[in-house]
Amino acid sequence: MSTTTMARADVLREASLIICGRREGKTRSCPSCLRKADAAIRHASGPELNTALVPRLADIICGSAGHPCAMCWDKATTLALELRP
């Protein structure tokens, strides 16, 4: 991944697409995933973004109370890896 600093709007769009499910030709997520991405980025921004945040991110994405499903776990891992500064 490029290490150049992405604008927050770009980060948000990328994150929301990861959460919503990336598909070719798809350029935006649904509003619900956009909200989740926004919440996730709030936790994940800054130098501390790393894979240690994955459980927290997975929980946000899944909307679970501490027991995210495997799919959301995967998405959280992707988020942490792709959005790392």
Ligand SMILES: [Zn+2]
């Ligand atoms: Zn969605």
Ligand SMILES: [Zn+2]
């Ligand atoms: Zn889930």
